[in-house]
Amino acid sequence: xxxxxxxxxxxxxxxxxxxxxxxxxxxxxxxxxxxxxxxxxxxxxxxxxxxxxxxxxxxxxxxxxxxxxxxxxxxxxxxxxxxxxxxxxxxxxxxxxxxxxxxxxxxxxxxxxxxxxxxxxxxxxxxxxxxxxxxxxxxxxxxxxxxxxxxxxxxxxxxxxxxxxxxxxxxxxxxxxxxxxxxxxxxxxxxxxxxxxxxxxxxxxxxxxxxxxxxxxxxxxxxxxx
Amino acid sequence: xxxxxxxxxxxxxxxxxxxxxxxxxxxxxxxxxxxxxxxxxxxxxxxxxxxxxxxxxxxxxxxxxxxxxxxxxxxxxxxxxxxxxxxxxxxxxxxxxxxxxxxxxxxxxxxxxxxxxxxxxxxxxxxxxxxxxxxxxxxxxxxxxxxxxxxxxxxxxxxxxxxxxxxxxxxxxxxxxxxxxxxxxxxxxxxxxxxxxxxxxxxxxxxxxxxxxxxxxxxxxxxxxxxxxxxxxxxxxxxxxxxxxxxxxxxxxxxxxxxxxxxxxxxxxxxxxxxxxxxxxxxxxxxxxxxxxxxxxxxxxxxxxxxxxxxxxxxxxxxxxxxxxxxxxxxxxxxxxxxxxxxxxxxxxxxxxxxxxxxxxxxxxxxxxxxxxxxxxxxxxxxxxxxxxxxxxxxxxxxx
Numbered sequence: 001x002x003x004x005x006x007x008x009x010x011x012x013x014x015x016x017x018x019x020x021x022x023x024x025x026x027x028x029x030x031x032x033x034x035x036x037x038x039x040x041x042x043x044x045x046x047x048x049x050x051x052x053x054x055x056x057x058x059x060x061x062x063x064x065x066x067x068x069x070x071x072x073x074x075x076x077x078x079x080x081x082x083x084x085x086x087x088x089x090x091x092x093x094x095x096x097x098x099x100x101x102x103x104x105x106x107x108x109x110x111x112x113x114x115x116x117x118x119x120x121x122x123x124x125x126x127x128x129x130x131x132x133x134x135x136x137x138x139x140x141x142x143x144x145x146x147x148x149x150x151x152x153x154x155x156x157x158x159x160x161x162x163x164x165x166x167x168x169x170x171x172x173x174x175x176x177x178x179x180x181x182x183x184x185x186x187x188x189x190x191x192x193x194x195x196x197x198x199x200x201x202x203x204x205x206x207x208x209x210x211x212x213x214x215x216x217x218x219x220x221x222x223x224x225x226x
Numbered sequence: 227x228x229x230x231x232x233x234x235x236x237x238x239x240x241x242x243x244x245x246x247x248x249x250x251x252x253x254x255x256x257x258x259x260x261x262x263x264x265x266x267x268x269x270x271x272x273x274x275x276x277x278x279x280x281x282x283x284x285x286x287x288x289x290x291x292x293x294x295x296x297x298x299x300x301x302x303x304x305x306x307x308x309x310x311x312x313x314x315x316x317x318x319x320x321x322x323x324x325x326x327x328x329x330x331x332x333x334x335x336x337x338x339x340x341x342x343x344x345x346x347x348x349x350x351x352x353x354x355x356x357x358x359x360x361x362x363x364x365x366x367x368x369x370x371x372x373x374x375x376x377x378x379x380x381x382x383x384x385x386x387x388x389x390x391x392x393x394x395x396x397x398x399x400x401x402x403x404x405x406x407x408x409x410x411x412x413x414x415x416x417x418x419x420x421x422x423x424x425x426x427x428x429x430x431x432x433x434x435x436x437x438x439x440x441x442x443x444x445x446x447x448x449x450x451x452x453x454x455x456x457x458x459x460x461x462x463x464x465x466x467x468x469x470x471x472x473x474x475x476x477x478x479x480x481x482x483x484x485x486x487x488x489x490x491x492x493x494x495x496x497x498x499x500x501x502x503x504x505x506x507x508x509x510x511x512x513x514x515x516x517x518x519x520x521x522x523x524x525x526x527x528x529x530x531x532x533x534x535x536x537x538x539x540x541x542x543x544x545x546x547x548x549x550x551x552x553x554x555x556x557x558x559x560x561x562x563x564x565x566x567x568x569x570x571x572x573x574x575x576x577x578x579x580x581x582x583x584x585x586x587x588x589x590x591x592x593x594x595x596x597x598x599x600x601x602x603x604x605x606x607x608x609x610x611x612x613x614x615x616x617x618x619x620x621x622x623x624x625x626x
Contacts, residue, residue, distance in 0.1 A: 123372055126370075127370060127374035130334055130336060130366070130445075131364070131391055131439070132361065132362075133360070133391045137391055141387065141390065141391070221379075
């Protein structure tokens, strides 16, 4: 009955698109985190009177982050095509799509990391300073472990937002589930394909969210355990 | 010291008497270090001995926070000079905003004074560069009102943190941390996280952590202010024991006179960034010179004029039947049968209206509110007899 509605070719398309989406999102999340984590920590610790005081750099980075975040993703994708070509060798395709996805993810993650790190009790920083800790030791041994539950939830949030962004990279031949939905579900009038795309995306988002929440709970030592 | 350093490049083991039996190496090293040749003469209980305190000297220390936007500059400390000998428990008492927090934080360089010198064991702390200051801070432990424990670390790992920071080996860390948890009575809570500990237990972890690097000085920033009275007493007893057994110099700040009375040797009263009164605790208690000191002492239970009486007091003795006196007695004077003798010798009746009989350290101390017949007071006989008995007498008022 299912196969009456959906041909094996369509099933293959859906599986392939899902794998494309997972590939883009995973790599972009990795790169975004690798760039966003240090950026966010720096943003949270370089204000006036803070560990790595550098007020001007802080302000400039903050502006760059805001500028990136205020650019609509679809605009960002086409605006940075020359840069994408420089990095990926091509501006078209799934791999090329990872470049704008990462560039959009990094500042997003940076702001979330910044917020999580700022949540850490300033008294802990003071106590570590009183112990003779270096600023880097404080980041490694105090700020990151203490902010970890927030960091995990933040990365979860950005993976979800990456999944949503990845639907737009069809504009540059990025493929993926969103692209499939537009080309088959909308342009070829195949509502069943659209429905399946939406269901798969919902399942993906649900899974990422549950995984993130479970992980965040696991690393949160502020909760009482019985 | 040189020898010991060569043999053990890490921190010397903690040396406390009750554990000496279980740590023969530690005891042996202490003996060797104390008897080491070339030790500076007159070092007393110097760094080399079991009693490992450091002296602290503040010379004309000032701290001004610069103006910021619409806020004018704030002078937090003004020309403060203090000398705290090694092994002493020195208390600074003041109201919030008086500058006590800024004061204690200059000692480990968390706050850099804008003028003057802070000298810990001969080292001018406020002139050190960042690296030297970090090294110096490892010799100065600190505990906090809100404990400041890492919620992501167990009790064991919290105490281990300062040792990890200084690069001690895993095995050495384990040994030290276990002994420290033992010292503070938390050996059975080693794997508990802060959320699972009570306030008192958290502060014990804080104390163990502060002692981890074998500091010469322990700074206590309102360490008992978030604790109930009973827990406060047990934490103060632990601090007193740390002072007695390890010889660590303790500087504490508080707004509670009870804390000062319980464990401090000397006290400084701070107000508006200045030390306005200073001296041995018993002396300040017996003869407070400033209104602020008197009000702090007056805040102790039993120190206030009984409420029922306060409303009926008048300044004018005319027509009064009873005069209310506040008697302060210290030392031997506090232990003598003063009231009955006075009654017998002067042939008067004496009403006991309130007060407190206590000791500060080993010094007996009594503060009594008594009522005597106004004519006997007016004649001067009571005053003379009290003076002869060594009581400090103040007239509080008269009752009709």
